[in-house]
Amino acid sequence: MRSIIIYFKDIFSGIWSLLKGMRVTASYFFSPGAIVTEKYPENRKKLVMFERSKGELIMPHNDKNEHYCTACGICQLNCPNRTIEVVSKTITTADGKSKKILDRHIYWLGRCTFCGLCVKTCPSHALAFSQKFEHAVFNKDLLTKVLNHPGSQLKKGVE
Amino acid sequence: MAVQIMLMTSEPWWRVFYDFSSFTKSIDEGLRSSMSSFWAVTIEMVITAVVFLLFYAVIGLFLVYAERKVCAFIQNRLGPNRVGPFGIFQTVADLIKLLFKEVIPIKNADSFLFNLAPYIVIIVNFMLLAAIPFSRGLHAIDLNIGIFYIIAVTSMSVIGVLLAGWSSNSKYSLIGAMRSGAQIVSYELSVGLALITIVILAGSMQLSEIIEAQRTGWFIFKGHIPALIAFVIYLIAGTAETNRGPFDMAEAESELTAGYHTEYSGMKFAFFYLAEFINMFILASIAATVFLGGWMPFHIGSWDGFNRIMDFIPPFLWYIGKTFFLIWIIMLFKWTFPRLRIDQLLTLEWKYLLPINLVNILIMSFIVLMRWHF
Numbered sequence: 001m002r003s004i005i006i007y008f009k010d011i012f013s014g015i016w017s018l019l020k021g022m023r024v025t026a027s028y029f030f031s032p033g034a035i036v037t038e039k040y041p042e043n044r045k046k047l048v049m050f051e052r053s054k055g056e057l058i059m060p061h062n063d064k065n066e067h068y069c070t071a072c073g074i075c076q077l078n079c080p081n082r083t084i085e086v087v088s089k090t091i092t093t094a095d096g097k098s099k100k101i102l103d104r105h106i107y108w109l110g111r112c113t114f115c116g117l118c119v120k121t122c123p124s125h126a127l128a129f130s131q132k133f134e135h136a137v138f139n140k141d142l143l144t145k146v147l148n149h150p151g152s153q154l155k156k157g158v159e
Numbered sequence: 160m161a162v163q164i165m166l167m168t169s170e171p172w173w174r175v176f177y178d179f180s181s182f183t184k185s186i187d188e189g190l191r192s193s194m195s196s197f198w199a200v201t202i203e204m205v206i207t208a209v210v211f212l213l214f215y216a217v218i219g220l221f222l223v224y225a226e227r228k229v230c231a232f233i234q235n236r237l238g239p240n241r242v243g244p245f246g247i248f249q250t251v252a253d254l255i256k257l258l259f260k261e262v263i264p265i266k267n268a269d270s271f272l273f274n275l276a277p278y279i280v281i282i283v284n285f286m287l288l289a290a291i292p293f294s295r296g297l298h299a300i301d302l303n304i305g306i307f308y309i310i311a312v313t314s315m316s317v318i319g320v321l322l323a324g325w326s327s328n329s330k331y332s333l334i335g336a337m338r339s340g341a342q343i344v345s346y347e348l349s350v351g352l353a354l355i356t357i358v359i360l361a362g363s364m365q366l367s368e369i370i371e372a373q374r375t376g377w378f379i380f381k382g383h384i385p386a387l388i389a390f391v392i393y394l395i396a397g398t399a400e401t402n403r404g405p406f407d408m409a410e411a412e413s414e415l416t417a418g419y420h421t422e423y424s425g426m427k428f429a430f431f432y433l434a435e436f437i438n439m440f441i442l443a444s445i446a447a448t449v450f451l452g453g454w455m456p457f458h459i460g461s462w463d464g465f466n467r468i469m470d471f472i473p474p475f476l477w478y479i480g481k482t483f484f485l486i487w488i489i490m491l492f493k494w495t496f497p498r499l500r501i502d503q504l505l506t507l508e509w510k511y512l513l514p515i516n517l518v519n520i521l522i523m524s525f526i527v528l529m530r531w532h533f
Contacts, residue, residue, distance in 0.1 A: 011511065029232045029233050035235050037235075039240070
């Protein structure tokens with residue numbers, strides 16, 4: 001007797017749960033507002049990318065043309081496929097000490113896999129990702145970029 | 160000619176206007192008056208074949224498009240939207256691509272059976288389409304054992320599937336075909352019994368009579384709860400029989416790449432693909448015919464005004480509307496439920512659907528005996 005009750009209970013609870021599932025999918029079917037697809041080339045003008053999207057590596061500069069990079073080279077060490085080369089130079093400061101500063105932060109976009117290890121490991125938060133994602137160019141050389149702006153220098157107080 | 164019929168009969172004009180039998184009859188008479196009956200029949204058969212071929216291609220392409228759109232909307236996507244407005248020509252483009260693709264000959268495959276298999280599946284489809292009443296008088300052959308014919312022919316498609324799996328000389332194809340065979344053979348039973356439940360209620364196997372019996376109300380309402388149970392069982396078992404999800408173990412992508420048509424390419428692959436969709440269409444149209452009244456408009460007992468308004472909608476639209484509603488439900492099945500395991504599949508059939516179905520037939524016979532139906 002008990003097994004018969006279980007048998008019918010199984011059937012009805014099964015049907016009920018199946019109907020519940022179908023109600024969810026049918027509600028999605030009848031709600032065109034919930035569609036998340038972006039029609040990319042058409043909506044290019046007003047396309048807003050998410051802040052977390054990894055477009056390309058940049059080095060943020062403030063309005064006084066100062067960056068945070070101390071040329072420590074940790075990003076270069078952490079990069080799995082040698083996308084970054086930090087070229088440093090040694091200068092002598094006004095009080096006679098010699099100091100290593102950033103000359104060129106070279107970034108080969110063509111090799112980058114956008115893993116984000118450089119951004120994550122940078123001790124002075126000098127690197128970031130921009131949301132620009134249209135990288136197609138006709139010349140491979142254009143993919144080699146120098147991230148620090150010409151004439152920029154290290155922000156005072158960051159060592 | 161139509162005017163004469165209108166004057167002669169007392170039927171309302173739209174019923175005559177929507178009746179295709181006078182149209183087909185005039186073609187038949189026109190042909191027979193100008194040539195011998197042999198040639199007349201031959202030409203009629205050619206015309207019917209061409210019409211069915213066109214219908215097959217159009218419905219197949221449309222269903223592929225509809226499936227992709229329904230699936231996309233369920234998953235909050237847009238689906239095909241590049242070729243033509245709303246992507247309606249996407250499947251036409253796909254078809255052109257498939258037509259140009261090479262049919263790759265398989266080494267060590269049984270080439271005769273390999274090439275024969277898709278045609279068996281297609282021929283079964285056409286044999287089934289012939290028995291489906293599309294509208295009043297638009298019915299290729301009205302057999303007096305229509306339901307029996309449909310049950311018999313449906314089970315033949317498993318031959319094509321098994322041949323495809325066997326002749327491909329590939330483990331994926333063979334496993335897919337064997338699974339499909341086990342599935343179709345077991346679910347065939349439920350499909351047949353669910354249809355027999357309605358045959359008991361209708362008292363006839365002829366599809367045109369079954370539809371005519373639903374003039375006062377569709378069988379799903381007339382037969383009370385047993386008819387509803389039979390309808391649900393038919394939908395479940397029919398979905399399994401057409402190898403569609405959640406019963407698509409025959410072509411489980413994650414396990415068997417594509418199942419029995421793994422080794423097919425180009426147009427032969429397209430034949431299998433189209434056949435699957437046409438099978439779904441046939442399943443839905445048989446369900447619409449047997450349970451939902453086919454092309455018969457929605458009538459409520461003696462509400463004459465309401466029935467007349469419903470009669471204004473052409474029967475073909477009723478038929479297509481019901482069929483596509485059922486197709487939508489079957490697509491919803493596929494994109495909602497996870498795939499069953501082979502043992503769960505057989506448990507569902509032998510432990511649940513079959514016993515319920517047998518009891519259901521008993522209850523239905525009792526209802527018919529006691530004349531509880533209306």
